[in-house]
Amino acid sequence: MRRSHRGLTQHPLATADSGTAREFLVHESDGRLRLSGDWVMAHASELAAALDGIPRGRSQRLVLDATGLQSIDLGGALLLDRRLRALAEGGARVEWQGERPPQLEVVAETRKGAKPEPQAVEEGFDLAEPVRTIGRWAVERGEEALTTLSFFGAVCVVIARALTHPRHLRIAALTRHVQETGLQAIPIVSLIAFLISVIVAYMGAQQLRKFGAEIFVVDLVTVGVLREMAVLLTAIIVAGRSGSAFAAEIGVMKLNEEVDALKAMGVDPVEVLVLPRVLGLVIALPLLTVLADAVGLAGGGLLCFWLLDIPFAQYLSRMQEAIAPTTFWVGIVKTPVFAFLIAFVGTLRGMQVRGSSRELGRLTTVAVVQAIFLVILADALFAMLFLELDL
Amino acid sequence: MRGLVNRFGTQVVHDGLDMDVYEGEIFGVVGGSGSGKSVLLRSILGLQRPVRGTVKLEGRDITALDAAELRKVKQRYGVTFQHGALFTSLTVLQNVQLPMTEYLRLSEADLDELARFRLAQVGLPADAGAKYPAQLSGGMIKRAALARALALDPRLLFLDEPTAGLDPIAAAAFDALLTELQKGLGLTVVMTTHDLDTIFRTCNRVGVIVDRHMVSDTLAGIVGQEHPWIRRYFHGPRARAASASRG
Numbered sequence: 343m344r345r346s347h348r349g350l351t352q353h354p355l356a357t358a359d360s361g362t363a364r365e366f367l368v369h370e371s372d373g374r375l376r377l378s379g380d381w382v383m384a385h386a387s388e389l390a391a392a393l394d395g396i397p398r399g400r401s402q403r404l405v406l407d408a409t410g411l412q413s414i415d416l417g418g419a420l421l422l423d424r425r426l427r428a429l430a431e432g433g434a435r436v437e438w439q440g441e442r443p444p445q446l447e448v449v450a451e452t453r454k455g456a457k458p459e460p461q462a463v464e465e466g467f468d469l470a471e472p473v474r475t476i477g478r479w480a481v482e483r484g485e486e487a488l489t490t491l492s493f494f495g496a497v498c499v500v501i502a503r504a505l506t507h508p509r510h511l512r513i514a515a516l517t518r519h520v521q522e523t524g525l526q527a528i529p530i531v532s533l534i535a536f537l538i539s540v541i542v543a544y545m546g547a548q549q550l551r552k553f554g555a556e557i558f559v560v561d562l563v564t565v566g567v568l569r570e571m572a573v574l575l576t577a578i579i580v581a582g583r584s585g586s587a588f589a590a591e592i593g594v595m596k597l598n599e600e601v602d603a604l605k606a607m608g609v610d611p612v613e614v615l616v617l618p619r620v621l622g623l624v625i626a627l628p629l630l631t632v633l634a635d636a637v638g639l640a641g642g643g644l645l646c647f648w649l650l651d652i653p654f655a656q657y658l659s660r661m662q663e664a665i666a667p668t669t670f671w672v673g674i675v676k677t678p679v680f681a682f683l684i685a686f687v688g689t690l691r692g693m694q695v696r697g698s699s700r701e702l703g704r705l706t707t708v709a710v711v712q713a714i715f716l717v718i719l720a721d722a723l724f725a726m727l728f729l730e731l732d733l
Numbered sequence: 734m735r736g737l738v739n740r741f742g743t744q745v746v747h748d749g750l751d752m753d754v755y756e757g758e759i760f761g762v763v764g765g766s767g768s769g770k771s772v773l774l775r776s777i778l779g780l781q782r783p784v785r786g787t788v789k790l791e792g793r794d795i796t797a798l799d800a801a802e803l804r805k806v807k808q809r810y811g812v813t814f815q816h817g818a819l820f821t822s823l824t825v826l827q828n829v830q831l832p833m834t835e836y837l838r839l840s841e842a843d844l845d846e847l848a849r850f851r852l853a854q855v856g857l858p859a860d861a862g863a864k865y866p867a868q869l870s871g872g873m874i875k876r877a878a879l880a881r882a883l884a885l886d887p888r889l890l891f892l893d894e895p896t897a898g899l900d901p902i903a904a905a906a907f908d909a910l911l912t913e914l915q916k917g918l919g920l921t922v923v924m925t926t927h928d929l930d931t932i933f934r935t936c937n938r939v940g941v942i943v944d945r946h947m948v949s950d951t952l953a954g955i956v957g958q959e960h961p962w963i964r965r966y967f968h969g970p971r972a973r974a975a976s977a978s979r980g
Contacts, residue, residue, distance in 0.1 A: 606812040608836075
């Protein structure tokens with residue numbers, strides 16, 4: 343298209359109107375249609391309305407006069423062209439008195455060059471479609487299970503290799519992850535543990551008051567905190583915090599081709615990226631949970647003192663009657679399992695990121711949701727197990 | 734490389750592609766968008782498993798090696814990626830040192846000295862070493878990536894679109910650097926590129942991916958090829974300008 347665009351200057355959008363009513367299309371007394379004003383995108387809706395007002399009649403003769411036109415851009419020209427074509431198809435003849443705006447040429451040229459859109463095939467409702475969807479879903483779930491299993495295998499191999507050849511243990515990365523997942527989580531974990539035990543103690547006190555059995559709040563809090571609440575809540579917080587962090591960190595590295603660079607150098611990304619995170623969390627989570635236990639017990643004691651006037655000494659002695667060493671261990675033994683699940687899901691989803699930032703967002707969310715779900719599921723299974731073992 | 738076949742679903746990207754690269758030359762891989770230049774490179778590097786085909790490096794079939802042997806082979810070549818793929822959580826110096834710490838036992842001082850030497854080799858100022866990739870300009874990122882690729886003194890380099898996104902001055906400088914290094918170190922370079930200036934300035938031989946196969950020839954020969962796409966590529970207005978400016 344060798345057309346010069348000098349004739350296509352557009353009027354600035356914020357224009358002082360030329361006083362008179364914004365008549366874009368005037369039906370003159372001699373039958374002419376006079377175009378006036380600024381036929382620009384900013385006035386698109388008014389232009390369309392004006393064009394709709396052109397009377398239709400078979401084999402009519404339309405005379406258009408564009409000499410009074412202030413300005414016209416390609417959007418305005420397109421609307422005009424569309425309407426004129428429709429009228430021409432209806433049998434009307436279009437003539438121009440005076441010069442025809444060159445923008446119409448540009449529109450016509452562009453239309454010629456545009457490839458037609460492939461007709462979307464109308465699919466009728468197919469009884470087989472729901473079945474196909476189920477089938478596709480099943481196949482995808484199967485593939486996903488296979489991917490998860492193979493990743494699990496890779497992680498186990500790397501763990502075994504690191505344990506037998508400590509050279510493969512990236513200590514620097516490991517300590518960094520213990521710091522990030524453990525140390526830096528101390529404030530939030532302590533706060534939550536404190537609050538949750540206060541809440542439970544309060545609720546318990548309300549109920550036990552009716553029986554004059556307030557002292558048993560101590561049992562409720564201490565056993566509850568040590569066996570379940572501190573453990574589960576700490577794991578859930580860490581799942582949200584570190585599960586998303588792992589998925590996002592590794593996901594960004596995938597998008598940036600850093601993981602490919604590692605592979606191209608002969609470095610195993612699972613060894614360098616996944617292992618330090620998994621081991622780091624397995625070390626950090628039990629320690630965090632011990633802290634949460636302590637803070638939770640303290641919180642319960644504080645509430646019993648404030649609300650129930652139970653002196654701390656009495657709280658301690660009641661606690662010693664209520665709990666046994668197993669109460670503590672039953673809680674702690676779950677933590678390495680939770681840690682492994684969280685780190686595994688987080689790193690797996692991170693490794694699956696490819697293509698776009700939307701994938702990154704989606705998989706990070708999936709990582710957190712699945713980590714939390716798996717933690718709670720594992721907790722339920724442990725509960726059943728301990729029930730069987732009478733612990 | 735012989736008989737490479739790469740397929741994604743129903744889309745066949747390479748259908749029995751053959752490629753030969755000789756020692757000491759700069760070999761340019763050229764092809765239209767979507768012709769599979771990067772896929773080709775990834776097939777060589779082991780990042781993409783081809784449906785069929787063999788790839789031999791220095792006579793050994795790398796598709797048949799086990800993990801430990803493959804690791805040894807990977808030390809013998811360096812790779813740069815289109816966007817640098819520098820490790821964003823490490824400084825430039827640490828990036829360059831990563832291959833060294835992975836495969837060699839060196840003292841801190843030696844590592845630092847070697848890494849700084851690599852930076853100097855690619856023309857990066859000494860203070861670039863302490864910067865993080867996010868703080869570098871595009872040209873510096875490419876050079877840092879090259880420094881990392883050269884860390885273990887490889888004889889073979891794979892470069893994926895090395896001058897993509899660089900302004901003409903930086904691209905020309907990179908071309909000059911590459912030719913200089915090739916002469917000085919006797920490197921063999923395989924690079925994928927769109928950049929006609931780079932092709933005319935640096936490449937000894939060129940392989941064009943057309944119709945899912947490769948047509949290779951010397952630079953002079955490829956320009957004379959009959960295939961319509963190749964003719965358009967090397968005789969279009971930009972190509973003529975590039976070849977003219979080569980002088």
